[in-house]
Amino acid sequence: MRIKQLLIGMTASVIAVSGYVEMAIADLKFPMLVYRTGAYAPNGIPNADGFVDYYKMINARDGGIGGEKILHPECETGYKTQVGVECYEKNKKDAMVFQPMSTGITYQLIPKATADGVTVYSTGYGRTSAANGKVFKWVFNAPVTYWDGASIAVRHILKNNFGNIKGKKIALVYHNSAYGKEPIRTLQTLSKKHGFKLMLLPVDHPGQEQKATWLKIRKARPDNVLMWGWGVMNQVAIKSAASIKFPMDKFIGIWWSGSENDVLPAGQGAHGYKSLTFNAPGTNYQVHADIKKFVHDKGEASGDGSHFGTVLYNRGLFQAMVQVEAATVAQKIHGTSKITSAMYRDGFENINLSAKRLEELGFKDFAPPFKITCENHGGSGLAAVQQWDAKTKKWNMITEYMYGDSDVVQKLIAEDSSKYAAEQKIAERCG
Amino acid sequence: MIYKETGQYKSSYKSDHAIFPLLQDKIAFSTLMFIAFLIIPFVINSYWEKAILVPFLIFSLAAIGLNILTGYCGQVSLGTGGFMAVGAFSTYKIMTYFPDMNIMIIILISGLITAAVGIIFGLPSLRIKGFYLAVATLASQFFLVWLFNKVPWFYNYSDTGQITVSERTMFGIPVTGAEAPSYATYLFCLVLVVVLSFAAKNLIRSKMGRSWMAIRDMDIAAEIIGVPPLKTKLSAFAISSFYIGVAGALYFAVFLGAIEVTESFDIMTISFPVLFMIIIGGLGSMLGSFLGAAFVVTLPIGLKFLMVDMVGLSAVTAKHFEITIWGLLMIVFLIVEPHGLARLWSIAKEKLRRWPFPY
Numbered sequence: 001m002r003i004k005q006l007l008i009g010m011t012a013s014v015i016a017v018s019g020y021v022e023m024a025i026a027d028l029k030f031p032m033l034v035y036r037t038g039a040y041a042p043n044g045i046p047n048a049d050g051f052v053d054y055y056k057m058i059n060a061r062d063g064g065i066g067g068e069k070i071l072h073p074e075c076e077t078g079y080k081t082q083v084g085v086e087c088y089e090k091n092k093k094d095a096m097v098f099q100p101m102s103t104g105i106t107y108q109l110i111p112k113a114t115a116d117g118v119t120v121y122s123t124g125y126g127r128t129s130a131a132n133g134k135v136f137k138w139v140f141n142a143p144v145t146y147w148d149g150a151s152i153a154v155r156h157i158l159k160n161n162f163g164n165i166k167g168k169k170i171a172l173v174y175h176n177s178a179y180g181k182e183p184i185r186t187l188q189t190l191s192k193k194h195g196f197k198l199m200l201l202p203v204d205h206p207g208q209e210q211k212a213t214w215l216k217i218r219k220a221r222p223d224n225v226l227m228w229g230w231g232v233m234n235q236v237a238i239k240s241a242a243s244i245k246f247p248m249d250k251f252i253g254i255w256w257s258g259s260e261n262d263v264l265p266a267g268q269g270a271h272g273y274k275s276l277t278f279n280a281p282g283t284n285y286q287v288h289a290d291i292k293k294f295v296h297d298k299g300e301a302s303g304d305g306s307h308f309g310t311v312l313y314n315r316g317l318f319q320a321m322v323q324v325e326a327a328t329v330a331q332k333i334h335g336t337s338k339i340t341s342a343m344y345r346d347g348f349e350n351i352n353l354s355a356k357r358l359e360e361l362g363f364k365d366f367a368p369p370f371k372i373t374c375e376n377h378g379g380s381g382l383a384a385v386q387q388w389d390a391k392t393k394k395w396n397m398i399t400e401y402m403y404g405d406s407d408v409v410q411k412l413i414a415e416d417s418s419k420y421a422a423e424q425k426i427a428e429r430c431g
Numbered sequence: 432m433i434y435k436e437t438g439q440y441k442s443s444y445k446s447d448h449a450i451f452p453l454l455q456d457k458i459a460f461s462t463l464m465f466i467a468f469l470i471i472p473f474v475i476n477s478y479w480e481k482a483i484l485v486p487f488l489i490f491s492l493a494a495i496g497l498n499i500l501t502g503y504c505g506q507v508s509l510g511t512g513g514f515m516a517v518g519a520f521s522t523y524k525i526m527t528y529f530p531d532m533n534i535m536i537i538i539l540i541s542g543l544i545t546a547a548v549g550i551i552f553g554l555p556s557l558r559i560k561g562f563y564l565a566v567a568t569l570a571s572q573f574f575l576v577w578l579f580n581k582v583p584w585f586y587n588y589s590d591t592g593q594i595t596v597s598e599r600t601m602f603g604i605p606v607t608g609a610e611a612p613s614y615a616t617y618l619f620c621l622v623l624v625v626v627l628s629f630a631a632k633n634l635i636r637s638k639m640g641r642s643w644m645a646i647r648d649m650d651i652a653a654e655i656i657g658v659p660p661l662k663t664k665l666s667a668f669a670i671s672s673f674y675i676g677v678a679g680a681l682y683f684a685v686f687l688g689a690i691e692v693t694e695s696f697d698i699m700t701i702s703f704p705v706l707f708m709i710i711i712g713g714l715g716s717m718l719g720s721f722l723g724a725a726f727v728v729t730l731p732i733g734l735k736f737l738m739v740d741m742v743g744l745s746a747v748t749a750k751h752f753e754i755t756i757w758g759l760l761m762i763v764f765l766i767v768e769p770h771g772l773a774r775l776w777s778i779a780k781e782k783l784r785r786w787p788f789p790y
Contacts, residue, residue: 036747037754074746076735081687081694086482086732107593107689111609127591176580178591178691185590205693416590423597 027069028327028339030055030320031091033100036303038078039206040102040231042261043312045303047101048074050316052302053291058324060294065327066337079231081108088112096344097121097323103179106139111424114138119326119345123319124149124255124278128182129416131378133349134428136417140348142322142379143370144278144404146254147412150183150226151404152276152383153252154190157224166195171222173213173229173237176202180228183254187226189408207233214240227253234262242269248388249274255383258395259311263388271390274398276383279318279367281395283309286362287317311395318367325361326351349374368401374430378413381406434784450632467621472614480613481686487728488620489681493701494708494720495631496674501706502715503635504667505647506556510568512701513575514672516692517545518679520585523594526684527587534599534606538623538680545676546669548575553668557661560650572698579692586692595689607684616685623681627674632717634670643667644715711764713773722772730757 032051035044055070064070075087077100084105088098097119100106106126113120114137122130122141130139158165172187174180184200191198199222201213207229214237217225225246229237234257241251249272253262258275266273288309296305307313330339330347339347351372358364370380382401389396421428434455441447451457475484493511500506521541525532552571556564579585586594598608605611606619634640642663645653654660683690694700704727712723731753738749768775782789 034746037750076746076750078750080700081691082486082700083731085687089478089481092477103591104691104694107591107595107691108687111595111688115609177693178593181591205697423595 027071028065029071029073029091029095030323031087031095031098032072032074033077033084033087033098033102033105034074035077035079035101037076038080040079042235043231043256043259044079044101046259046261046307046310046312047316047319049302049305049307050313050318051099051320053295053308053313054287054317054320054324056295056300056302057287057291060298061290065324066331068337070324077102077105079104081105084108085112092116092118095341096327096339097348099123099319099323100126103127103182104177107178110136110139117345118341119348121319121323121326121348123315123322125179128378129413129420131376132413132417133373133375133377134417134430135421135426136377137429138345140372140377142351142372142377143367144255144381144383145378145409145413146182146228147186147409148378148381148404148406149254149276149383150186151190151409152385152402153226153254154187154194154196155402155404156252156274156385156399158194165223168196168224169199169220169222170196171199171201171217171220171225173201173203173210173217173225173227175207175229175233176204179230183226183228186408186412189412190405193405193408203229203233203237206231208236210236210240213237214244214246217241217246218244223250225251227251227257229253229257229262234259235265238263238270238273239266241273242266248272252276252385255315258386258388260393260395261310261312263390264393268390270388273388274385275388275395277311277386277395277397278383278401279311279314280365280397281309281311281314281386285366286364287321287366290362291317314366318363321361321363322351322353325353325357348372349377381409433786434780436784448636450629450636464625467625468618472618475613475617477613480617482732483729484617485620485686487725488617488624489678489686490705490708490728491721491724492624492627492681493675493678493705494712494724495628495717496671496678497705498709498712498715498717498720499631499635499643499674500667500671502709502713502719503640503647504643504664504671505650506553506664506667507561507565508568508671509565509698509702509706510552510571510575511675511705512696512698513572514545514549514675515679515682515701516575516579516696517548517672518542518676519683519690519696520579520594520692521545521676522680522684523587523596524585526597526599530597534601534684535619535623537599538677538684541680542673542677545679546673549668549672549675550665553665553672556664556668569698572702576692576696579696591691593689593691594683596684599684607688609688611685620681620685623677627677628717631670631674635717639663639666647715707761709771711761711771713771716771716773718776719771719773722776726772730760 034048035041055072059070077084077087079102081104084100085108088109095118098109099121100109103126106122109120120139124144126141128145128147130136130141131145187198203210203213227237251273253275255276255278258277263270263273295301326348327344329350330343331337333346334343349372353369355369368380368382381403384397384401385399386395387398439454451460497511500508518541521544522537525537525540555567580592586592596607598605604615606615642658645658646663708723708727711726713719734753735749738744738752739746
């Protein structure tokens with residue numbers, strides 16, 4: 001009897017599983033690949049909360065996008081590629097866009113999503129050469145790429161050294177993965193151009209073990225340290241830098257290495273640490289007021305609501321805003337509110353977030369305006385430098401938004417994307 | 432009643448030595464093969480392919496490989512991830528050097544390369560045993576992963592250290608790359624797994640397999656009765672690595688398509704899970720390798736499905752539960768049935784023989 005029941009139960013669940021996968025959904029689906037567990041959770045949680053709060057706010061304030069509710073099923077990846085693939089396969093049907101929040105999963109999804117016709121949006125991460133829309137039809141990485149980031153960091157160092165960094169030593173402390181390796185080629189090219197010496201210091205996943213790295217820095221005494229880190233690696237690096245008394249204002253992180261979680265554990269030692277950013281911190285924006293009114297005050301904040309206004313939370317808002325804006329544009333282009341995955345991509349390619357549009361969306365002065373075209377999926381390429389004030393526990397913007405070295409970056413993007421196009425036999429688009 | 436053996440006479444050595452001596456097993460196995468080859472390919476979708484069936488087949492192969500070494504020959508290994516990486520990177524290098532070579536041949540050659548690497552890392556097993564050998568194989572795991580990350584030649588000097596598969600076809604149908612249809616990748620893995628499992632099963636029943644087990648049970652006694660330890664241990668390492676290498680090649684070329692060595696072949700993503708597979712499935716059992724792989728691959732997905740889609744828990748709470756349940760199940764298994772799922776199956780068979788009249 002028991003065996004029979006068990007068999008019936010198993011068959012029923014198998015049928016249920018296959019039924020679920022096949023189920024079509026009427027609303028607009030924005031699947032979320034998140035990681036609220038594992039070594040990268042300290043960064044993954046605030047970012048995911050930003051996304052969820054923004055979607056909830058749009059649903060509550062505007063009744064969805066053009067009247068269509070936003071569905072945002074979460075899938076926990078733990079930053080693992082294999083789980084990311086499972087999450088993608090589970091949610092890809094009628095999905096608007098995937099935001100993997102991991103360079104590894106992004107690389108994994110680029111060919112798959114291209115074959116399936118689903119948009120991938122890797123906001124300021126992922127494959128840099130995806131900025132070339134002629135080759136990467138379904139992938140967007142606006143508003144700024146890692147190669148822009150590397151050259152912006154070097155530009156900032158140049159400025160602080162009155163335009164001459166010949167013979168200076170710059171160390172790159174990077175996550176030893178596709179993510180961390182992204183800026184290396186740009187930095188090598190720039191080191192030839194400006195005559196600085198580049199020192200490469202890989203840190204293995206998950207990044208807790210950095211004793212040897214910082215011992216090397218102590219010995220070699222580089223003039224500047226750049227960091228491409230994520231998760232616990234950021235905290236450990238900033239703490240280690242503080243403990244060897246490395247001058248913090250010479251230590252610059254990429255935009256993924258500059259959140260409150262990263263600097264707070266080092267206490268006063270982190271004072272003066274710099275990082276790049278493409279969005280502003282704080283809560284003085286219209287969008288925050290709306291989220292407060294429509295989501296938090298109703299007790300529906302994602303997570304515990306404690307990340308409101310932090311750097312990564314705000315970045316989540318920005319990313320979600322771009323994704324929602326693409327749907328709005330797509331609805332306008334195709335004249336229907338029920339857009340498909342393919343229509344959504346058309347919307348993404350015609351995004352024009354001017355200063356005026358940003359203000360309408362409640363993001364006035366939150367981020368520099370940018371535009372996506374058929375050729376350019378990489379956006380404006382603008383980023384600024386922010387600095388941590390450990391006394392007031394606040395990030396302060398210390399520069400204007402600036403461009404990277406576009407001569408160098410554009411050449412590298414063209415080179416890499418044409419290599420990819422040849423490998424995958426992709427014909428260039430955009431006439 | 433179900434497993435009634437009465438009346439099934441064996442009149443030749445051949446029938447006595449068959450892999451499935453019982454008629455019932457033969458029927459069950461044929462039905463399984465019929466479903467696997469003739470029904471699943473028509474109903475498979477990309478979710479079942481990418482999330483369940485293809486990883487299950489690939490990890491079964493890896494588990495068979497590790498079971499040969501650990502379960503049958505008694506040499507504990509923690510280097511599975513490293514050996515799978517050898518298979519993956521050999522496939523990548525051969526693919527880029529010989530663009531016209533058939534993918535099946537490439538994968539088998541990658542297995543042979545892994546076998547050679549396995550022999551080299553198996554050499555210490557002649558001197559050290561047990562936990563000490565586990566540590567030596569652990570070294571191979573870290574060394575191999577470090578090597579593939581450090582030396583740019585292995586990933587063709589790509590900027591990110593990622594290796595990406597390009598499209599390859601069998602009989603005109605793509606089996607690798609993003610355009611490959613679900614049934615093609617599934618059947619490709621299935622054929623390899625079925626053929627290689629039969630080969631492994633027969634190897635184990637041959638002189639070679641018996642000498643592996645002799646070494647496992649007591650190596651000094653085995654040596655005294657004339658089993659050469661050098662040849663036996665190294666052959667176990669070679670054949671085990673061949674299987675693991677093929678699994679690694681499929682993992683890269685057919686399953687993931689793009690791989691980063693530090694993430695995809697990490698000790699926590701490959702070596703330990705595969706070891707758990709053979710412990711949960713059953714050490715020294717072919718069936719155990721499959722059951723263990725099925726258990727480890729489907730349990731997280733099943734739990735997630737149950738908790739998130741059925742009960743409606745949030746994804747993160749479900750993940751925390753999953754980690755806890757996983758740990759608990761491991762402990763329960765080791766206490767209740769240390770011989771694994773395969774042993775549970777043979778107990779069930781015993782019971783079924785008398786069912787419905789137990790005494």
